[in-house]
Each structure stands twice: as C-alpha cells, then as structure tokens.
Amino acid sequence: MRPTWTDASFLLAASLLVALGGCSTSKDAVLPHGDSTMLDIWNQETGGGASSSQASRRLLDARQSLRRPLTEADIRAEQAVNSTYTRTAANEIYRQFHRLPNPDLVMYVFPHLAGTDPAPVPGYTTVFPLYQRVQYAMPGERLEAY
Template identity: 60%
Template structure:
C-alpha cells in the first residue's frame, strides 16, 4: 500500500495538540500577590504620579504675546468642525402640514386637528468638497 506524505504531518499535529493540553495552568499563568498599582509603580520606575505630572509640565509652554493677541485665538480645530467645513449640510426645508380632524383606529376615536413638520428630503444630504453652495 502506498503511503501519503500527509500521514507524518497529521501525527505531528495530533502530538503537538495533545502536548498543549498537558501544560499545567499554574505554571503557564503563575499568580503572585502583586496588584495593578504595584505593576504600575514597577513599570514607571517607582516614581508614581508625581514624576508623570512633572514630565507633563515640562512639555507645556506658555502662550506668547502674538498668540494672545490673535483675533482667532478662540478657534480650535476638531474632527466635527473639519467635517462640517468640508461636507456642509445641504438645505432641507421643512414642510408644515395640517392634519384635519378625523376618526382613527378599529373603534373610531376622534382625533383633533393638528399641525406637524416633515423634512422635505428623507435623508440628510451633504455637499461634496468644492461643491458650490451659493447657488442653492
């Protein structure tokens, strides 16, 4: 009978899977008595929160004169403002409709007349970058 070349590969795979099941979980995931605070102190060199705050303060710089006097000093860029400036919403007029008094339901219940507002378009439409909005 002719042997297939995959037979040794299957035996090797089966033996490796069985060897993985024989691993002791206590040896693999050794537990000690350290908690998250101890681990954090160990990773930061034992300096703790004070060193982290000091490192942040060295990165900060005060505003200069010309930055304080700038007319757009209150302007800050955010993801939302960038999207709004690149993709402005197209006008979506509201339709005010009056619903006349009527009877509703399987047992006719009187419903008084009322006004309601519907947007003209079902979805919000956005202008593409560079699209002219003055013509709308």
C-alpha cells in the first residue's frame, strides 16, 4: 500500500510533540527553593547583620567615598539654574513659553461648480495657517521674535 500525505503529516506532528516535550522543565528545577529569606540574602551579600561587622564597615566606607560635599560654586550654580525657572514679580510679565511660528498659506481656488444644483462659484483666494494648533517652545529654546 502506498503511503499518503496524511501519514507524513502524522509523523511530522508526532516528532514535533516529542521535540517540544524535551524542552519542558519544572519551575523547581530551574529556581530551587531554600530556607533563606530576602532579608537573609541581603544581609549576606551586603555584609549586614550581626555576623560580620568588618564587612558592614567596608560597605559603609565604600558608600562614604562616593559621597562628596557640595562646594560653594555648586551651590551658586544651582541657585542660578533654579532662578531661571522661578516666577517672580520681575519676570511675571515676560513669556517663558514663546509661540513657535505658524506661517499662513495662501491658496487660490479655481472657478468651479458646487452644490446639488451646480451653481458657478467664481475663483477666490483664501488664507489658512500651516499647523492646526498653536505650538509653544520650551523655556530658552526660542529667543528670537518672529
């Protein structure tokens, strides 16, 4: 008897199921459970807890070396940056968010017939803005007037 295409498709499906079945594993095999909690792992890795005061001291020293005090120049620069965005009576009348240009487009409409009863409409010129909405720039992004 001649093999048919259904026999070949059955063999292909069976081999696919066997191949995919070999890839399956259990969650416990990949991520085994232990008796330690997250706090225990944290204390073990960071040297915290009562077991190792030398390790915790090294960790605190490493953290302290990363910290540095602010210099006088840093404090002055921070105040200057913050003052540009702070609203005061002096800068309240000036705009911080300038409008971006929205040029007008001029369009000529040729003479045509319009309506259900075709009525002649003479040619005319109309003006409309390029963008639908008014767009604003971020502070300091656009300083020149248009």
